[in-house]
Amino acid sequence: MTQLLLSSVHEVRRAARPILDRTRQELAPALSEAVRELDGREPMLGRIIGYHLGLNDADGHPEAGDDGGIAGTMCLTALAARAVGTDSALSTACAVAMELAKDYTQLQDDIIDDDPVRRGRASAWQVFGVGPTILAADATRALAMDLLAAQQPHGTAAMWHLQAALDRCTIGQAQDFATSARPWRGPKAVSLEEYRVIAGNKTSAILSCVLSLGAVANGCDADTVNRLRQAGRHLGMAWQPLDDILDLWCEQTEGDLPQGCNDLAQGKKTFPVIVALAAAAHAEPLGALLAARPRTADQVRAAADLIAAAGGRAAAEAEVRDHFQAAMTVLAGTSLEESTRADLITLACMIGIRGSNQTLTIAFPTPTRSPEVAP
DSSP states (O other): OEEOSOOBHHHHHHHHHHHHHHHHHHHHHHHHHHHHHHHHHOHHHHHHHHHHHTSBOTTSOBOOOOSSHHHHHHHHHHHHHHHTTOOHHHHHHHHHHHHHHHHHHHHHHHHHTTOOEETTEEOHHHHHOHHHHHHHHHHHHHHHHHHHHTSTTTHHHHHHHHHHHHHHHHHHHHHHHHHTTSOSSSTTSOOHHHHHHHHHHTHHHHHHHHHHHHHHHTTOOHHHHHHHHHHHHHHHHHHHHHHHHHHHHOSOEETTEETTHHHHHTTOOOHHHHHHHHSSTTHHHHHHHHHTOOOSHHHHHHHHHHHHHTTHHHHHHHHHHHHHHHHHHHHHTSOOOHHHHHHHHHHHHHHHTTTOOSBOOOEEOOOSSOOOOOO
8 A cells, every 4th residue: 555645634734835826827817818808708697797707796706716716626627638649739628618517507406505705705695686697607607618628639539528527516516405305204215325426427427527628638548537527526426425524514604604504505425414313223213303394403403412322424425434444546547647646646636635723644555557437
């Protein structure tokens, strides 16, 4: 076994920062040009997506841009593309298209979930209204497809690859939305297997595309594309339960309410909740509390305490570790350019430690041959 030379959360963040800064600086002009393209089609559309990205305020005045979500998606896409030999222009086009596709899903998510805040300020639909934000989301998706379709000779294949990921994400969103009306307990309750299917159709679909889009656009062989898709799938399956953990137990709050308040109030069936309700201990009081749709800080914290006591948090953390480790193993066994591999793995590690202050040790095999990866 070898160990990635990043043994703590602090070291991962310290190693990732210059990679993110450098790659984001390289990609930022192309992203700004894409926003200007939308603005040229219809100024309202450009202003909304620019606001969502942090590139301008609600009145259209320029701002510095978001430092978190933008960097993560674009940089992972670009580095994964470069790791399979994709040139700078093509990897940049893939990165910007993937960022726009992610923004399309986020603009929709905020409306569907009734989320008033995105990255520390009012979400786009709160500022511009539901109708204009839906139109901006649709235009953003269309622009992503246009960017890929213009690439030669494999742009059309890349466009359909992204289209398939977004279609799966839409199905996952519909499945997730439908589960909110399901009971917390009983024969019609959401199972862990159903949760995993939904997660696979949502976050995993997007992250699978993040890691594999450049390989498709570059005309790489099917095995390379599949391995990168599998690594992204595992990262997505780690991301979703980690997101559930952070919603309930992250120290950050929106006003006086924990982040998880909106999810619990809307009846969202998250990984730790499903596990906790399936356990005999605390199921009755937890079920009663959730049925009342917690809406205050005290109610949410009481629910979080019961969920943790019933093993929901520990099970979710184990799920995150298992899938994160699997992603690292697949990346370690994939034929990638060594100059880019380390940067790509370092950024992938940011997904596994998001919101964490715990010690991190990542170990994975250095294979003598590439491991078998399921299609």
